[in-house]
Amino acid sequence: MEIKCAYCRKPIEQGKEVKNELLFIQGAQLARKEHDYCSEQCAVHHQMANEP
Numbered sequence: 001m002e003i004k005c006a007y008c009r010k011p012i013e014q015g016k017e018v019k020n021e022l023l024f025i026q027g028a029q030l031a032r033k034e035h036d037y038c039s040e041q042c043a044v045h046h047q048m049a050n051e052p
């Protein structure tokens, strides 16, 4: 199964994925969801784009 970066949508080589828990507001609650990224950079950018 191919893993894609949650931010830039590029396919990630197996074993190279960077896991990051994203915090976001769902209704009135703070929720967290784990995503896979191709790099730290993408994880940081995605978190910033979704900052509550």
Ligand SMILES: [Zn+2]
Binding pocket: 005, 006, 007, 008, 009, 010, 037, 038, 039, 042
């Ligand atoms: Zn990426």
